[in-house]
Amino acid sequence: MRRRDALACGLTLSSLFAGRRAEAAPSTLPQAAAVPGGVALLPLGPLGPLGATAPSARPSARYQGDTVLVRPQGREWLAVVGIPLAADPAVPQTLEVVEADGRERRLSFELKPKRYAEQHLKVAPRHVELSPQDQARTQQERAHLREVLKRYSADREPASLRLQLPVEGRRSSSFGLRRFFNGQPRNPHGGMDIAAPTGRPVHSAAAGEVLDTGDYFFNGQTVIVDHGQGFLSLYCHLSAIDTAQGRQVEAGTLLGRIGATGRVTGPHLHFSVYLNAQSVDPALFLPAPTAAGQGRKTPA
Ligand SMILES: [Zn+2]
Numbered sequence: 613m614r615r616r617d618a619l620a621c622g623l624t625l626s627s628l629f630a631g632r633r634a635e636a637a638p639s640t641l642p643q644a645a646a647v648p649g650g651v652a653l654l655p656l657g658p659l660g661p662l663g664a665t666a667p668s669a670r671p672s673a674r675y676q677g678d679t680v681l682v683r684p685q686g687r688e689w690l691a692v693v694g695i696p697l698a699a700d701p702a703v704p705q706t707l708e709v710v711e712a713d714g715r716e717r718r719l720s721f722e723l724k725p726k727r728y729a730e731q732h733l734k735v736a737p738r739h740v741e742l743s744p745q746d747q748a749r750t751q752q753e754r755a756h757l758r759e760v761l762k763r764y765s766a767d768r769e770p771a772s773l774r775l776q777l778p779v780e781g782r783r784s785s786s787f788g789l790r791r792f793f794n795g796q797p798r799n800p801h802g803g804m805d806i807a808a809p810t811g812r813p814v815h816s817a818a819a820g821e822v823l824d825t826g827d828y829f830f831n832g833q834t835v836i837v838d839h840g841q842g843f844l845s846l847y848c849h850l851s852a853i854d855t856a857q858g859r860q861v862e863a864g865t866l867l868g869r870i871g872a873t874g875r876v877t878g879p880h881l882h883f884s885v886y887l888n889a890q891s892v893d894p895a896l897f898l899p900a901p902t903a904a905g906q907g908r909k910t911p912a
Contacts, residue, residue, distance in 0.1 A: 640772035641685065641692070642896040647726035649697040649788045649893050654721060656682065656689040656709060673719075674708045678888040679764045681773075681841040691719075692773060694842075694887030697788055697800050701725040728788035728800060739830070739875040740794045750829045760824045760836060761844060762889045768821070768840030775817035775897040776863050778847060779870060779881050781808030783901055787893045793875070802891035803846070803884035810851050810879040812870040816861040817845050817883070817897075825853050831882070832874025835867045842889065848882035849874050 646652040656671050673680040673691045681692045691707060699705070701723040709717050742750065777783075784805040791798050820839040827833050833850040851871025855861065872879040885894045 638774070640774060641690075642773050642892075645893070645896055646695065646721065647724050648695055648699045648701060649726065649728070649891075650695050651887065651892050651896055652691075652693040652695055652705075652721055652723075654691040654693060654707060654719060656691055656719070659684055659687055659689060669712045671712055672710045675705070675888055678762065678890075679766075679842060680707065680888045681770075681843055683769070683773075683841075692887060694890035694892045695723060696890045697728075697802065699723055726788070728790055730792065731786060731789040731801065732792045732795070733877055735793050735875050735877055737794065740796055746829060753826075753828045753830075756826075757824075757828070757831075761846075761886055763823055763838055763844065764842040764888075765821075765838055765840050768838065770818065770820075770840045770843050772818070773843060773897060774899075775845065775885070775894070776815075777806075777898055778817045778845075778867075778883055779806055779808050779812055779814045781806040781812070781870075781881070783895075783898075785895070787895065803848070803882045804894040806881045806883060808870045808879065808881060810870055810872065813854075813866050814847055814850060814868050814870060814881055816863060816865045816867050817885075818863045820845075820861055822855050822857050822859045822861060822867075825855065825857055828874060830875045832876065833868065833871060834874075837861060837867070842887055844886040846882075846884040846886070848884075849876050849880060851879075 641653060642651045644651060644653040660669055670682060671689055673682055675693050682689055683692065693707060704720050705723060707719040707721065709719055786801050787804050789801045791801055816837050818839050820837040822835060823838040824836040825834065831848040833853050835847045835853055835855060837845050847867055849871055850868035850873065852869040854866050854868050870879055870881055883894055884891045885897055
């Protein structure tokens with residue numbers, strides 16, 4: 613009898629401690645979602661003997677030609693892979709891994725299909741039927757942004773891959789929607805829209821360095837923050853920019869103000885998150901929305 617009591621007590625205690633441990637160490641990882649537009653978390657093997665977390669012991673990984681974020685997680689190395697919205701779930705995916713000692717191997721992984729709905733929006737005709745000047749401008753901007761979004765800062769290690777909400781407002785669940793502007797098909801939606809009034813402050817979602825600012829044809833006034841190792845965040849359609857390229861920021865540092873610049877139907881923040889040059893669903897990195905901030909489909 614006494615023994616049974618002790619056992620029961622022991623079980624209760626251990627489950628109590630397990631609960632406390634889980635509370636004490638919140639996850640630093642995004643939610644795993646091996647789908648187009650999601651994030652695949654792929655274990656690359658044990659950290660090795662004590663002290664092997666030195667950068668020299670870190671394996672490196674590439675996916676579709678881009679360097680992938682690799683971080684120690686528990687006793688393992690973990691690749692955190694951004695999956696493009698255009699990825700074909702019918703095709704096995706390949707991660708190219710180079711071990712710390714130079715050995716190379718290929719890791720195959722599967723994607724699950726995810727069907728994104730269509731969204732039809734009405735915007736100013738000049739943002740759909742582009743004049744020759746605007747066409748030239750957007751081509752230049754696209755090339756510039758492609759380069760910027762490929763940034764992989766090897767020596768900047770993000771402390772966490774969790775993000776804080778950059779602005780208070782209603783979140784949409786519009787990431788990945790297949791979009792039609794004034795009836796014409798365009799690229800799928802590569803971010804989360806957060807509806808908020810013009811002028812409301814927009815803050816950095818995590819610590820990092822301001823990588824780029826600009827006033828772009830589609831994105832309007834924009835700030836891009838480099839959190840390290842290809843983990844970037846992008847803030848669009850701002851009415852004002854309150855930072856500058858090269859500035860170090862913390863989570864919560866003011867970047868700018870809500871606006872309606874670029875191709876929009878009204879004031880909101882377009883918020884994108886990048887891993888290995890792919891825009892992935894920001895919801896995987898953010899705390900779960902409260903009832904008040906619960907999303908519907910908001911404007912472009
Ligand atoms: Zn948007």
